[in-house]
Amino acid sequence: MLKEQLQGTKYRLTNQRQILLEEIQKVHTHPTAEEVYEIVRKRIPNVSFATVYRNLDFLSQNGFIIKLHTKDKKTRYDGYSDPHLHLCCKKCGYVVDIFDCKCKLSASEDLEETGFSPDLSCLEIPGLCKKCNSKN
Amino acid sequence: MLKEQLQGTKYRLTNQRQILLEEIQKVHTHPTAEEVYEIVRKRIPNVSFATVYRNLDFLSQNGFIIKLHTKDKKTRYDGYSDPHLHLCCKKCGYVVDIFDCKCKLSASEDLEETGFSPDLSCLEIPGLCKKCNSKN
DNA sequence: ATATCTGCAAAGGATTTGCACGAGT
DNA sequence: ACTCGTGCAAATCCTTTGCAGATAT
Numbered sequence: 001m002l003k004e005q006l007q008g009t010k011y012r013l014t015n016q017r018q019i020l021l022e023e024i025q026k027v028h029t030h031p032t033a034e035e036v037y038e039i040v041r042k043r044i045p046n047v048s049f050a051t052v053y054r055n056l057d058f059l060s061q062n063g064f065i066i067k068l069h070t071k072d073k074k075t076r077y078d079g080y081s082d083p084h085l086h087l088c089c090k091k092c093g094y095v096v097d098i099f100d101c102k103c104k105l106s107a108s109e110d111l112e113e114t115g116f117s118p119d120l121s122c123l124e125i126p127g128l129c130k131k132c133n134s135k136n
Numbered sequence: 137m138l139k140e141q142l143q144g145t146k147y148r149l150t151n152q153r154q155i156l157l158e159e160i161q162k163v164h165t166h167p168t169a170e171e172v173y174e175i176v177r178k179r180i181p182n183v184s185f186a187t188v189y190r191n192l193d194f195l196s197q198n199g200f201i202i203k204l205h206t207k208d209k210k211t212r213y214d215g216y217s218d219p220h221l222h223l224c225c226k227k228c229g230y231v232v233d234i235f236d237c238k239c240k241l242s243a244s245e246d247l248e249e250t251g252f253s254p255d256l257s258c259l260e261i262p263g264l265c266k267k268c269n270s271k272n
Numbered sequence: 273a274t275a276t277c278t279g280c281a282a283a284g285g286a287t288t289t290g291c292a293c294g295a296g297t
Numbered sequence: 298a299c300t301c302g303t304g305c306a307a308a309t310c311c312t313t314t315g316c317a318g319a320t321a322t
Contacts, residue, residue, distance in 0.1 A: 012276060012321045033312080048279045053312060055277095071205050073287085073311070087252045096250045105261070106238045114232045115266030116223045125241070126258055130251030148296050148301060169287080184304045189287060191302090209286070209312085 002064070011058070019043050020055045024065055025079035030086075030095040032074040068095060068124060083121040089129035096129070138200070147194070155179050156191045160201055161215035166222075166231040168210040204231060204260060219257040225265035232265070 002021055003013050023039045024031065031039065037052045056077055060067045068076040068086060072093035078086070085103060087096040103120050105111070111118075138157055139149050159175045160167065167175065173188045192213055196203040204212040204222060208229035214222070221239060223232040239256050241247070247254075 010276075010322095014277060014321070016278075046279075048281095049311095050280080050313080051278055069205060069207050075311085087247075087250060087254060089252070090255070096252055098246050098250070100246050102242045104240050104242065106240065110234050110236050111223075114223060114234070115269065116225070116232055116263050117269055118223060118261045118263040119226070120261070122262055124260070124262075125254050125256070126260075127252055127254040133251065133253055146297095146301075150296070150302060152303075182304075185286095186288080186305080187303055211286085 005062070005064075016040075016044060016047060016051050017055050017058070020052065021059055021064055021079070024059075024077055027079065028097070030068060030076040030078050032076055034074070036077060066122065070095060070124065071126070086122075086124045087129070088124045088126055089132055090126050091128060091132040094129045094131070098125075141198070141200075152176075152180060152183060152187050153191050153194070156188065157195055157200055157215070160195075160213055163215065164233070166204060166212040166214050168212055170210070172213060202258065206231060206260065207262065222258075222260045223265075224260045224262055225268055226262050227264060227268040230265045230267070234261075 002018055006013050020036065020040050023043070024036060027039070029035070033049070033053055033056060036056065037047070037049055040047050040052060056065070056067075059065045060077070064079075064081055066078040066081055068078055068088070070076055070088045070093050071090050074093075076093075076095060078095075078097075080097065085098045085101055087098060089095070103123055103125070105118060105120065138154055142149050156172065156176050159179070160172060163175070165171070169185070169188055169192060172192065173183070173185055176183050176188060192201070192203075195201045196213070200215075202214040202216075204214055204224070206212055206224045206229050207226050210229070212229075212231060214231075214233075216233070221234045221237055223234060225231070239259055239261070241254060241256065
């Protein structure tokens with residue numbers, strides 16, 4: 001899959017790139033860069049953080065994975081690139097995928113005036129997850 | 137206003153705290169911590185970054201201001217604490233306030249199952265601002 | 273062959289923290 | 298008086314970058 005996509009481009013199919021994509025597509029935990037690093041290290045023991053970051057950027061810029069900017073400072077990554085929504089816990093950073101949920105903005109004059117074009121396909125919905133909710 | 141709110145608590149009304157809130161409520165630009173620092177420095181020349189960060193945290197935790205987690209790495213702050221939505225440009229980090237716009241989630245089985253309670257009052261809607269939009 | 277990619281280590285930027293002094297209640 | 302808050306500097310955390318060698322096409 002990655003191989004075909006890179007055909008004819010100047011980009012190369014390296015072992016690191018291939019394995020990183022495979023692994024991030026396996027998990028459904030929206031891992032941070034560090035977590036991805038730990039996973040990939042099991043297959044490529046001397047992989048570097050730089051390579052992980054560079055390839056996470058590369059893969060997200062080319063639509064293979066999704067970058068998530070949750071409330072905790074760390075960027076998280078989602079290997080499932082089909083458009084879907086994310087519920088992001090404000091307290092613990094936990095992220096849940098939602099596939100059959102639609103979000104509608106009731107357009108208003110204000111919105112039109114701003115000239116802003118919203119992209120609801122990658123919306124991150126804040127809230128509290130089950131665990132954090134029950135702690136209050 | 138701040139004075140009354142702090143009455144009876146262990147927290148104190150310092151000059152820095154007061155001025156910081158005043159200044160952030162004056163501007164409508166969703167400034168970063170650094171921008172707040174520059175603004176406040178005009179009135180308190182030797183104010184420190186630590187104080188700015190500590191008070192921004194303090195004020196947001198106590199509901200006086202809102203913390204925004206935009207796509208650029210810097211946290212931004214909004215002195216207008218009444219609930220409203222934010223349009224956040226994915227390219228340049230520019231933020232627009234929207235007051236009369238409502239966002240509705242069409243609830244689904246999936247959502248209920250997660251036990252997640254969404255908070256749409258502080259939603260940050262990604263998209264492209266007027267400027268960045270026209271550049272494409 | 274040659275441009276891209278990697279690993280390493282060092283740099284970078286934003287934010288936090290320890291500490292001694294200063295200030296609000 | 299007694300905490301809480303401040304300023305300073307150093308530390309921390311996440312991420313990016315420069316460079317020389319390795320690798321895919």
